[in-house]
Amino acid sequence: MSExxxxxGFEEYSEHVPASxxxxxxxxxxxxxxxxxxxxxxxxxxxELRQIGSDIRLHTIENMDVYLTRLEEKVKLAGGxxxxxxxxxxxxxxxxxxxxxxxxxxAVKSKSMATExxxxxxxxxxxxxxxxxTDLGEYIIQLAGTGPSHIIVPAVxxxxxxxxxxxxxxxxxxxxxxxxxxxxxxREILREKFLQAEMGISxxxxxxxxxxxxxxxxxxxxxxMCTTLPDLHVALVGIDKVIPDWESLTVFLKLLxxxxxxxxxxxxxxxxxxxxxxxxxxxxxxxxxxxxxxxRSNVLKDPVGREVFxxxxxxxxxxxxxxxxxxxxxxxxxxxxxxxxxxxxxxxxGTPAARELPYASTLCGACADVCPVRIPIPTILRHLRRRVxxxxxxxxxxxxxxxxxxxxxxxxxxxxxxxxxxxxRILPAINPFFRRDGWLSGLPYPxxxxxxxxxxxxxxxxxxxxxxxxxxxxxxxxR
Amino acid sequence: xxxxQLFLTCLGDQFYTSTLQNMTHILERLGMELVFPPExxxxxxxxFNNGFEDKTRAVALNFIRAFSKSDAPIIGPSGSCVSxxxxxxxxxxxxxxxxxxxxxxIASRTFEFTEYLVNVLKVxxxxxxxxxxxxxxxxxxxxxxxxxKTEAKALLNAVKGxxxxxxxxxxxxxxxxxxxxxxxxxVSRSMxxxxxxxxxxxxxxxxxxxxxxxxxxxxGGLHKAGSKIRAMHIIDLLAIRESNVP
Numbered sequence: 001m002s003e004x005x006x007x008x009g010f011e012e013y014s015e016h017v018p019a020s021x022x023x024x025x026x027x028x029x030x031x032x033x034x035x036x037x038x039x040x041x042x043x044x045x046x047x048e049l050r051q052i053g054s055d056i057r058l059h060t061i062e063n064m065d066v067y068l069t070r071l072e073e074k075v076k077l078a079g080g081x082x083x084x085x086x087x088x089x090x091x092x093x094x095x096x097x098x099x100x101x102x103x104x105x106x107a108v109k110s111k112s113m114a115t116e117x118x119x120x121x122x123x124x125x126x127x128x129x130x131x132x133x134t135d136l137g138e139y140i141i142q143l144a145g146t147g148p149s150h151i152i153v154p155a156v157x158x159x160x161x162x163x164x165x166x167x168x169x170x171x172x173x174x175x176x177x178x179x180x181x182x183x184x185x186x187r188e189i190l191r192e193k194f195l196q197a198e199m200g201i202s203x204x205x206x207x208x209x210x211x212x213x214x215x216x217x218x219x220x221x222x223x224x225m226c227t228t229l230p231d232l233h234v235a236l237v238g239i240d241k242v243i244p245d246w247e248s249l250t251v252f253l254k255l256l257x258x259x260x261x262x263x264x265x266x267x268x269x270x271x272x273x274x275x276x277x278x279x280x281x282x283x284x285x286x287x288x289x290x291x292x293x294x295x296r297s298n299v300l301k302d303p304v305g306r307e308v309f310x311x312x313x314x315x316x317x318x319x320x321x322x323x324x325x326x327x328x329x330x331x332x333x334x335x336x337x338x339x340x341x342x343x344x345x346x347x348x349x350g351t352p353a354a355r356e357l358p359y360a361s362t363l364c365g366a367c368a369d370v371c372p373v374r375i376p377i378p379t380i381l382r383h384l385r386r387r388v389x390x391x392x393x394x395x396x397x398x399x400x401x402x403x404x405x406x407x408x409x410x411x412x413x414x415x416x417x418x419x420x421x422x423x424x425r426i427l428p429a430i431n432p433f434f435r436r437d438g439w440l441s442g443l444p445y446p447x448x449x450x451x452x453x454x455x456x457x458x459x460x461x462x463x464x465x466x467x468x469x470x471x472x473x474x475x476x477x478x479r
Numbered sequence: 480x481x482x483x484q485l486f487l488t489c490l491g492d493q494f495y496t497s498t499l500q501n502m503t504h505i506l507e508r509l510g511m512e513l514v515f516p517p518e519x520x521x522x523x524x525x526x527f528n529n530g531f532e533d534k535t536r537a538v539a540l541n542f543i544r545a546f547s548k549s550d551a552p553i554i555g556p557s558g559s560c561v562s563x564x565x566x567x568x569x570x571x572x573x574x575x576x577x578x579x580x581x582x583x584x585i586a587s588r589t590f591e592f593t594e595y596l597v598n599v600l601k602v603x604x605x606x607x608x609x610x611x612x613x614x615x616x617x618x619x620x621x622x623x624x625x626x627x628k629t630e631a632k633a634l635l636n637a638v639k640g641x642x643x644x645x646x647x648x649x650x651x652x653x654x655x656x657x658x659x660x661x662x663x664x665x666v667s668r669s670m671x672x673x674x675x676x677x678x679x680x681x682x683x684x685x686x687x688x689x690x691x692x693x694x695x696x697x698x699g700g701l702h703k704a705g706s707k708i709r710a711m712h713i714i715d716l717l718a719i720r721e722s723n724v725p
Binding site: 010011014015017022322323326327358359360361362363364365366368369382384385386387388389390399407408410411412413414415416417420421424427437439446447449450452453454455456457458459460461462463464466467470471474 | 487489491492493494495496497499500503507513515517518519520521523525526527528529530531532533534535537538540541545619620623624650651652654655656657658659660661662663664665666667668669670671673695696698699700702703
C-alpha cells in the first residue's frame with residue numbers, strides 16, 4: 001500500500017489552485033523570508049559558512065558508504081539497533097515488526113518527512129496501530145487527512161479560521177480562530193496520548209557518524225516527548241542525512257535554523273545516542289534506527305542530480321520561490337514540495353511520473369541564492385529537463401511527442417537563418433487580424449496560451465530593413 | 480573609434496524595432512562603430528532551457544558563425560540572452576573541438592548593453608532627460624546569472640529629471656520565464672498579476688526593465704489591467720533627449 005504517486009499533474013493542479021492557498025502561503029513565507037534575512041545579516045561569515053556546508057555535504061555524498069558503515073557501528077556500540085530498508089515497503093515492514101514485537105497499540109510521532117515519504121501512518125493504521133502526529137502542524141494535517149504542503153510548516157496552506165473550523169468539526173468542540181487557543185486544545189489532547197503511547201516514532205535532521213548520534217531540531221517540545229516518554233523509540237531516517245562528525249554538525253546547526261525559521265537556534269536541539277544506559281536516565285529502553293534508501297543509492301550515481309542530497313530541509317527555497325508561493329505545496333504532488341521537490345521527485349519517482357516538475361520554475365534562481373548548502377537548483381532543473389526532453393543514461397525521454405516535434409522544427413528554423421528571416425518578414429502580416437489598441441489578442445494555439453493571460457505586442461520586425469538604410473547613411477556621412 | 484557588433488536577440492528582432500534603433504543611436508553617440516551580422520537568429524536559450532541541449536547546438540553554431548566574422552565585442556539588449564552565450568555556450572561543445580574554442584572566444588566578448596556602458600565604457604550619463612517617476616523591475620537572469628545589481632540604477636540615476644521609486648519585491652520574478660508562460664499559463668498569470676499589483680502601488684508612472692521578455696509580460700499585464708503606466712526597456716528611456724520628452 002504505497003502512497004507513491006504514479007503521475008504528478010502539476011499543470012492540472014495549477015489551473016485550479018484554491019484561492020485561499022496563495023494568500024495563506026504568501027503571508028507565512030514572507031515572515032520567514034524577513035526573519036532569515038535579519039539573521040543572515042548578523043553573520044558576516046555567512047557566505048563562507050554556506051560554502052563549508054556545501055563542501056561537507058558533497059564530501060559526505062561522495063563517501064556515503066564509509067560514513068554509513070561508521071554510523072551503524074557506533075549506533076550499535078551505543079546499544080541501539082540498526083535496520084537497513086532498501087525500499088519503502090521494507091521500511092514499513094520493519095517498523096511494523098518492531099511495533100508488533102512490543103505489542104504496540106498506539107505510536108506518537110514527531111514530524112518526519114521520511115515517514116511521509118513511505119506513507120507510514122496509513123500503513124500502521126491499517127495494521128491496527130494508531131499513529132498520532134504530535135507536531136502541531138502535522139496534527140492539523142492529520143486531522144484534515146492531507147499530506148504536508150511545506151517542508152517545515154506542513155499546514156502553511158491553512159489560515160487560522162480554517163484550522164478552527166477543522167478542530168470544531170473533527171474534535172466535536174467549539175474552537176475559536178485564535179492560534180494560542182488552538183495550540184492549547186491540541187496540547188491538552190496530545191499530553192494524554194504521550195503518556196499512553198507504547199512507541200515513539202521520529203525522523204531525524206542529522207546522523208553524526210562519529211558517535212552514532214541522531215540529531216533532532218525542533219521547536220515545540222513534542223519531539224522530546226516522543227523520544228523519551230515511551231519505552232520504545234524508532235527513528236526512520238534517509239541515508240542522505242548522515243554527516244561525518246560533530247564539527248560538521250556545528251556548521252549545519254548554524255545554517256539550518258537561520259535559513260528555516262529565522263532563528264539563531266531552534267528551541268530544542270536533541271542529541272540521541274542509543275537508548276538509556278541505566279535506570280533513571282532519560283530515554284527509551286530500546287532505540288531502533290531504520291535507515292531508508294528507497295531509491296537514494298540510485299540517485300547517488302548521477303554526479304549532477306545527486307547534489308539534491310546536500311539538502312538540510314530548511315524550506316528557504318520554497319519561501320522565496322514565486323512559483324511555490326502562487327500554487328502552494330500540493331501542486332508538487334509529493335511529500336517534498338517547492339523547488340527542492342521539483343528536483344527531488346523526478347529523481348526519486350522517475351521522470352515519466354514527475355516530468356512536469358522540472359518545468360515548474362521560471363529558472364529565476366531565487367532558490368539558489370538562499371540555499372544554505374548552495375544546491376545549484378536551476379542547474380539541476382535544466383539537467384532534469386534534459387532528461388525529460390532528450391533522455392540520458394538514467395532515463396529515456398518522457399516528453400510528449402508533439403513537443404519534441406515542435407523543438408525539432410524550432411531548431412531547424414533558428415539554425416537555418418534564411419528560414420528565420422523569412423518568418424520574420426511574414427509574421428507582421430498577421431497583425432491586422434488580431435490587433436486591438438496596438439496589441440495582439442486571441443491568437444491561435446500555441447500563442448493562445450500567452451494571450452489568454454495578457455496581450456502580445458504586435459510583430460514589428462523592421463530593424464533589419466532600417467539598418468540597411470541607416471548604415472548606408474552612416475557610410476555616406478563618414479566619407 | 481571602437482567597434483561593436485549588434486546582437487538583436489530574437490524577441491528584440493520580432494517585437495522591439497525601436498529599442499534596437501535606440502540601442503544603435505546611443506552606442507553611436509558614444510562613438511562606437513557598429514556592425515550588424517544579418518545571419519543572427521536566436522541564441523537558442525528557449526531550446527536549451529527546455530532540455531533540448533542537442534537541438535541547441537545547431538542554433539548556437541549559427542550564432543557563433545555569424546559573430547565570428549569580426550573580433551569586435553558583441554552587445555545585446557538582454558541579460559538573459561547574453562548569459563546564455565556567456566555562461567552556457569562553452570558547455571555545449573566538447574573541450575578541444577574547434578567549436579568549443581570559438582564558443583569560449585564568443586562568450587568572452589559578449590556583453591549586456593548596460594554592462595557594456597557602465598563597466599566597459601565607464602559611462603553612466605548618456606545625456607538622457609526624463610522628468611518622471613520611474614520604478615525598476617530587476618530581471619532574474621540579468622540580476623542573478625549576470626550579477627548586474629547596480630548598473631541599471633546607475634544609468635537611471637544619471638537621467639536628468641528622473642525621480643527613482645523603489646519597487647516592492649523588485650527582485651521577484653515577473654512570471655515570464657520564456658516557455659514557462661505557455662507551459663503553465665495560470666501560474667505565470669498569478670506571478671505577473673503580483674508584479675503588476677506592486678507596480679501599480681509604487682506610485683511611479685513608468686516601469687523600466689532591461690529584458691525584452693519581462694517587458695512583454697509586464698507591459699501586457701499593465702495594458703490588460705487598464706493602467707496608463709508606461710513599461711519601457713531601459714534603452715528606450717536612455718534614448719530620450721530634451722527635444723522628445725513625453
